[in-house]
Amino acid sequence: MTSPRETALSEAEVTQWLSENLPQWRLEDGWIRRTYKTASWKSTLMVITTVGHLAEAAWHHPDITASYAWVEVRLVTHSAKGITRKDLELARKIEEVIAWQPAKDGVFEGTPSDQRFAYIKYD
Incomplete structure (x- = not known):
């Protein structure tokens, strides 16, 4: 699967887009990054698997660092040598899925306390 070469955005464009759309994400050392805090190793693995599924479906692959109670996701387009x-x-989709919580008046009750x-x- 190939597509036309992506064009890297400027640092100012990335920073502005993140502040307007994904304020929990940050631009650092040439990557956009987000750390998700989890409750346990089981939760950490669920986050990693979810991010992996979304990335594979998008055919765009993040770097992931994990520990017992956190997962850091880092994205960059290597072929463009920057953020595209x-x-x-992909960050927007990851955030949408990982941070999703059921509505208080909906049919899902959410995870127990x-x-x-x-x-x-x-957050």
């Missing part, structure tokens, strides 16, 4: 629309849109079932530590 691909990185921003019991630590045995805790998942993401939402």
Whole structure:
């Protein structure tokens, strides 16, 4: 699968887009990054697997660093030597899925407050 070469955005464009659309993400050392705090190793693995699924479906692959109770996701388009629309849109989709919580008046109740079932530590 090949596509036309992506064009890297300027640092100012990336910073502005993130502040307007994904304020939890940051531009640092040439990557856009987000750290998700989790409740346990089980939760950490669920985040990694979810990010992996989204990245594979988008055919764009992040760097991931993880520990017991956190996951850092880093995105850059190596072929463009910088951040492209691909990185921003994948970050948006990751954020949408990982940070999703059911509506208080919806049919889903969300994860219980019991630590045995805790998942993401939402911002």
